[in-house]
Structure formats: C-alpha cells, structure tokens
Amino acid sequence: MSQEEQPFVDARGVTVRYGDLTAVDGAGLCAARGQVVGLIGPNGAGKTSLLECIEGIRTPAAGVIRVGGFDPAADRTRMTRIAGVQLQQLSYPPRATVEEMCRVFASFYPDPADHGVLLERFGLAGERRKQAVKLSGGQQQRLSLVLALLNDPQVVFLDELTNGLDPAARRLVWDELRRRNDDGLTVVLTSHHMEEVEYLCDRVNVLVAGRIAASGTPAELIRDHAGQTARLVLDGRGGDRELRAALTGLGDGVEVRPAGGRLLVDVRPDRRGDVDKALSAADCTPRELPPSLEDVYLNLTGQAAAPAADEAENAHVS
Numbered sequence: 340m341s342q343e344e345q346p347f348v349d350a351r352g353v354t355v356r357y358g359d360l361t362a363v364d365g366a367g368l369c370a371a372r373g374q375v376v377g378l379i380g381p382n383g384a385g386k387t388s389l390l391e392c393i394e395g396i397r398t399p400a401a402g403v404i405r406v407g408g409f410d411p412a413a414d415r416t417r418m419t420r421i422a423g424v425q426l427q428q429l430s431y432p433p434r435a436t437v438e439e440m441c442r443v444f445a446s447f448y449p450d451p452a453d454h455g456v457l458l459e460r461f462g463l464a465g466e467r468r469k470q471a472v473k474l475s476g477g478q479q480q481r482l483s484l485v486l487a488l489l490n491d492p493q494v495v496f497l498d499e500l501t502n503g504l505d506p507a508a509r510r511l512v513w514d515e516l517r518r519r520n521d522d523g524l525t526v527v528l529t530s531h532h533m534e535e536v537e538y539l540c541d542r543v544n545v546l547v548a549g550r551i552a553a554s555g556t557p558a559e560l561i562r563d564h565a566g567q568t569a570r571l572v573l574d575g576r577g578g579d580r581e582l583r584a585a586l587t588g589l590g591d592g593v594e595v596r597p598a599g600g601r602l603l604v605d606v607r608p609d610r611r612g613d614v615d616k617a618l619s620a621a622d623c624t625p626r627e628l629p630p631s632l633e634d635v636y637l638n639l640t641g642q643a644a645a646p647a648a649d650e651a652e653n654a655h656v657s
C-alpha cells in the first residue's frame with residue numbers, strides 16, 4: 340500500500356480493560372485524510388475508551404494505532420501538534436475568561452490559529468470577557484471546540500460533538516466542520532444524534548459491547564442494516580379509533596403507535612398488502628419515512644424503537 344493509500348487514522352485490534360471489564364474488545368477504525376468518520380453505539384459501548392486510545396491519552400491492553408503514520412501515545416509532542424481534542428467534559432478554571440482560556444491554550448502551540456476568528460465562527464465573539472464557567476452549557480461546548488481547533492489541527496477528535504447545542508448552534512458547528520473538512524481536516528467523532536452522523540460522516544462505525552458490529556458509508560449501512568420494516572406516518576389520524584383498531588387487529592408484523600395527532604405504523608414487508616388494504620378502506624394516504632441510520636442503529640444494537648412522531652421525522656434529514 341502506498342503512503343497515499345494509508346489511512347490517516349488507523350486503529351486496529353484495540354482492547355481496553357478496566358479491571359475485569361473488557362470495555363473495548365479488539366475494535367478499530369480507519370479514516371483517510373480529509374474524511375469525517377463517526378463512531379456510534381449505546382451508552383457504555385466503549386466509544387470514549389476507543390477514542391482516548393486513538394488520541395494517545397489511554398494505553399490499550401492490545402492493538403496497533405497510528406495517526407499521521409506514528410504512534411500517538413509514544414510521540415505526544417507530534418500528536419499535540421497535529422491533533423485537536425474536544426473532550427466530553429471539560430471543566431474550566433473558575434474566573435478564567437473566554438479570552439484568557441484561548442490565550443492559555445494558544446500558548447501551548449508554536450503557531451496557533453487566530454482565536455478571534457474562531458470565536459467569531461462559533462458565535463462566541465460577544466462572550467470574550469465572560470468567565471468560561473458562566474457560559475451556558477451549549478456555549479461551553481462551543482468554546483471546547485474553539486480550543487480543540489486552536490492549533491489548526493490536521494485531525495480533530497470530537498466526543499459527543501453537539502450535545503446541548505440548540506438547533507441553530509448545531510447547524511453553525513456542522514457548517515464550520517464541513518468547511519474545514521473541505522480544506523482537508525480529518526474528523527473522528529462520536530455522537531448519539533443519528534441525523535448528525537448521517538449528515539456529517541463519510542463513514543460510520545457501529546460499536547456494540549466493545550466490538551465493531553458494522554462499518555461503512557451511511558448509505559451502505561442503511562442498505563445492509565436498516566431492515567425491511569416500512570415506517571408509515573398517518574397524519575391527522577391520531578384520534579381515529581376505528582382505523583387504529585383495524586390496523587392493530589392485523590396483529591403480527593404491524594405495530595401501531597399514536598403520536599400527537601398522528602398514527603405511526605411499522606409494517607413488516609409480508610404484511611404490507613393487508614395494511615395498504617386497511618388504509619385504502621379508511622381513505623387514508625400514508626407518508627412513508629425513508630430508512631435511516633437510526634433504523635440501522637436500532638437493528639444493530641437490538642434496542643427497541645419507540646420514538647415520538649417528531650423524533651422519528653427529525654431523524655430524517657432532508
């Protein structure tokens with residue numbers, strides 16, 4: 340394999356143990372230079388543990404990890420130069436202002452980025468004199484991203500990137516990351532927001548109980564793992580008892596849930612004909628939700644789907 344084809348981030352066979360607990364069990368992930376790669380999985384699946392090994396801040400019990408061609412744990416100086424790390428929880432020192440935090444972090448690097456520009460980009464220009472601890476949760480989260488990008492990194496590791504951000508701030512962060520990614524930034528991120536992962540990631544790895552259950556592009560994962568169940572939304576029929584009873588009466592393979600003013604119906608492929616007949620008899624035209632990464636996640640993790648209608652729809656980014 341030529342140098343060009345080597346993944347920029349390459350982690351294989353990583354195992355992490357905490358006492359008797361094997362949190363990561365021979366897992367890994369690869370990211371080519373300039374790719375956005377996601378790591379998803381249930382709470383406790385081992386995402387942060389794996390990420391910390393790739394960042395070089397945790398030593399795995401087994402595995403081979405290379406970032407930019409070198410071992411991130413062995414060469415901390417080089418790693419600090421090329422990588423930005425946004426921690427899941429970063430506690431700011433009391434009384435330090437946003438400006439001071441940026442200056443302190445910038446002093447770690449020989450050639451830091453202009454923090455004024457970064458604060459502007461992440462909507463924090465007006466907060467420079469505020470104490471970091473007094474920022475809102477979402478603002479603190481954005482500050483942690485600014486700090487992660489201060490060394491103008493080649494690769495950035497983002498753990499639960501947009502937790503606590505309002506929709507506008509989330510869009511801002513997505514757009515900024517995508518812009519930097521177009522300029523060649525490699526991104527490895529964990530997230531519990533499937534629409535975020537589907538929107539941002541070129542490749543996705545699904546970690547279940549410390550092992551990679553599947554990986555691929557979002558489209559490949561949806562094709563191979565979203566399952567065959569059709570998800571129908573019956574707008575304005577939430578209170579239609581007759582229709583609900585007719586659908587529920589179809590039994591096996593048809594799941595009906597009221598959600599606000601709507602009915603949500605999950606239909607196994609072999610029951611579709613019966614459902615269509617019932618809907619047609621009730622003069623009801625369903626809206627079919629396209630299969631999504633959320634379906635992949637639910638299938639691979641074995642977790643039951645019970646989202647409210649709004650969540651179910653929000654899971655599908657147009």
Ligand SMILES: Nc1ncnc2c1ncn2[C@@H]1O[C@H](COP(=O)(O)OP(=O)(O)OP(=O)(O)O)[C@@H](O)[C@H]1O
Pocket residue numbers: 357360362380381382383384385386387388389
């Ligand atoms: N420092 C630690 N000491 C002991 N056990 C730990 C430690 N860190 C994590 N664990 C355990 O290892 C497992 C994996 O944790 P990890 O934080 O890597 O999962 P995660 O997928 O990032 O979870 P979440 O989505 O909740 O952030 C969990 O069972 C957790 O309790």
